[in-house]
Amino acid sequence: MKEGPNIAAVAALIGDPARANMLQALMNGVALTASELAQEAGVTPQTSSFHLGKLSEAGLVCLRKQGRHKYYSLTGSDVASLLEALSGIAMRTGMTRVRTGPKEPALRKARVCYNHLAGDYGVQAYDSLLAREFLLEEDEQLHLTLAGRSFFNDLGLVLPEKETKRRPLCKSCLDWSVRRSHLAGLAGTALLTYFLEEGWARRIEGSRVIEFSKTGDSRFRSLFSLEI
Template sequence: MEPHMKEGPNIAGIAALIGDPARANMLQALMTGVALTASELAQEAGVTPQTSSFHLSRLAEAGLVSLRKQGRHKYYSLADSDVAALLEAMSGIAMRTGMTRVRTGPKEPALRKARVCYNHLAGEYGVQAYDSLLARDFLVEDGEQLHLTGDGRSFLTELGVVLPEKETKRRPLCKSCLDWSARRSHLAGIAGTSLLSFFLDQGWAKRVEGSRIIEFSRDGDSRFHAIFSL
C-alpha cells in the first residue's frame, strides 16, 4: 500500500534530492560560498561530468542551487542563505545522531574553531561573536527575529564593519543561524557577511583554499578575543 500524499510542502521530495550522496557532497562543497563549475563539483562528488550535470539540473529545478554563465563557463552556487541554513542544521543533526561519514580527522578541530557558513563566520568564533554582541545588548532576540540595536550598529560601524543604511525584505540585516558543531546560534544576514569580510580585509583571518576553514593569525586571534570578549 502506497503512503497517502497530503497537500502542502513536499518535504520528502527535498529530502530525497539532498539525500543522494553525490548531490549532498556537491551542496556541502558549495557551503564555502564560492561558485564552482560542474567539473569541479563532479570531483567533489566523485562522479563523472555527465552525472554531475544531471544532478545539478535536478538541484537547479528544485531551487536549491543557482546557475550563472560567464563566457563559456557555468558556475553553480547555493540558491540563497535559506538553503545554507538548512544544510547547516542538517549537519548538526547528523553530528548529534552519530551519522558521520569519516572518522575525526586533523581538519575537524579547525572546522569547529572557525569556518565559513555560506557567507558568514561559523564555529566557535562565530558563536562567541554572537554571544558577545548579545550580552552587550548590541543584538536583541525577539522570538525567531534578531535585531541590531542602535548601539550595536554604532559599535560595528566604529569598528570598521560596513553596514547598509536599510535592510531589504529579501535579505535581513541580522539573522541567527544554528551552528552544527556548537549547536548554538551564530550571526548570519548582511551583518554576518560584513563581519566576516571585515576580518578577512583586515588580515586578521584568511580562508584556507579548498576548505571551509577560516584561519585566524596570532594578531587577529588576539584582536578578536579582545573585542568579542565574554
C-alpha cells in the same frame, strides 16, 4: 492529497549522497564548476550534470555564466542554514563520516558557513554581541539595536537601513559543531569580510577553514570579549 510544501521532495534531493556532497562543497561560499563538483561528489561529469540539473530545478543551486565558463552556487542563505542545521542533526545522532582528519578540529574552530563565520569563533562573536545588547532576540526574531549599529559603524561597516525578507540584516544560524547559534545575515557577512580584509584571518584554499593569525586572534578576542 496533502496540501502545503512538499518537504519530502526537497529531502529526497538533498538525501542523495552525490548531491549532498555537492551542496556541502558549495557551503564555502565559492562558486564551483560542474567538473569541480563532480570531483567533490565522486561521480562522472555526465552524472554531475544530471544532479546539478535536479538541484537547479528545485531552486537549491543557481547557474552563473562568466565567458565560456559556468559556475554553480547555492541560491541563498536559507539553503545554507538548512544544510548547517542538517549537519547538526547528523552530528547529534551519530551519523558522521567514517573518514576523519586534521581538518576537523580546524573546521570546528572557525569556518565559512556560506558567507559568514561559523564554529567556535562565530559563536563567541554572537554571544558577545548579545551580552552587550548589540543584538536583541525578540519574538523568535533577531534585531540589531542602535548600539549594535554604532558598533558596526565604528568598524567602518555601514549596514543598510532597511532589510528584506530575502536579505535580513541579522539572522541566527544554528552551528553544527557547537550546536548553538552564530550570526548570519548581512551583518554576519560584513563581519567575516572585515576579518579577512583586515588581515586577521585567511581562508584556507580548497577548504571551509578560516585560520586566524596570532595577532588576529588577539584582536578578535579583545573585540568580542565575553567578560562583560
